[in-house]
Amino acid sequence: MRLTVFCVLMGVLVLAACATATPTPTLAPAPKIAVEGMWGRPSPKIAQAGAFYMVIRNTGAAADKLTAARSSACTTVELHESYQMSNGTMGMRPVTGGTIEIPANGQVELKVGGLHIMCIDKKVEFNNGVKLPLTLVFAKSGEINVQVEIREQGM
């Protein structure tokens, strides 16, 4: 008997909990993306490609994905990663799956020798001090426009 009462009570509590937790669009966890420290190294136009580096922060409670990027300074923009093998050999490839995961409450650093955004068939000289427009496309956060500063060294 006591047990039944307890169960009914529990049922009411659970229902109450469910009622208050009814998802509303504003309460759903969402990513919150900020992009900082965008830079690329100067290179002559004859160098077919140039790499862009930056830090992508996500202060939101949901993960997001960088799915693509584009720039008026490049014919094609790809998401790449450099990798190192044990014998000091290095290589580069488009990222596996074609996207870069940005974890909830985390950050991803695009840096020399690692993940980078590759600007292919450059349309302009990457001279020191030049700022290039870049649009980053995220699965949930949509498009974010940034400027990439061409300079000798990262911060």
Next chain:
Amino acid sequence: MILLGAAVLLVGRWLTPHTFHGAILQSPLPAQDFSLMSHVGQRVALSDLRGKIVLLYFGYTICPDVCPTTLAELAQARKLLGRDADQVQVLMITVDPERDTIPVLADYVVHFSSTFLGLRGTPDETAQVATYYGIYYEKHDSDSALGYLVDHTATVMVIDRNGYLRLVFPFGTPAEDMASDLQYLLRK
């Protein structure tokens, strides 16, 4: 007082053994000589450069992350040497001779320093020189608009003024560390 301080510092530096940043190689034989076409249109042999420290790097111009980073660090290391920079010759041998023609190579290396020499062999010559120095490189197809990419050993070889292979700098060695090692080799 200041003079004394400076003297103590100098002697201190003199007495402290130099700790190399690069990996030390002790080869009993001089580095294998080779001769390749350079970006200035003349063949250059390693033996032509005896008397200078040679920094040997294998890369390619379509490599936009690792190679330009290394070449920029090498240019910076030379700058840090001040007047001694003349004693150091950087050579970049392309591992992609198909696409890195002499004019491409010329524009590319000069961007980093007007003193750098870009070298290009035939595919056979390139393979031969890479073998001498234990350099691995291999083309692989990619989905990239860049077409094929080349995996390659990304270290910098240091050949001393007498033509002996002395050090290897792994990828990512800061310019200051390379300059410190080079300064030591030049003083000896």
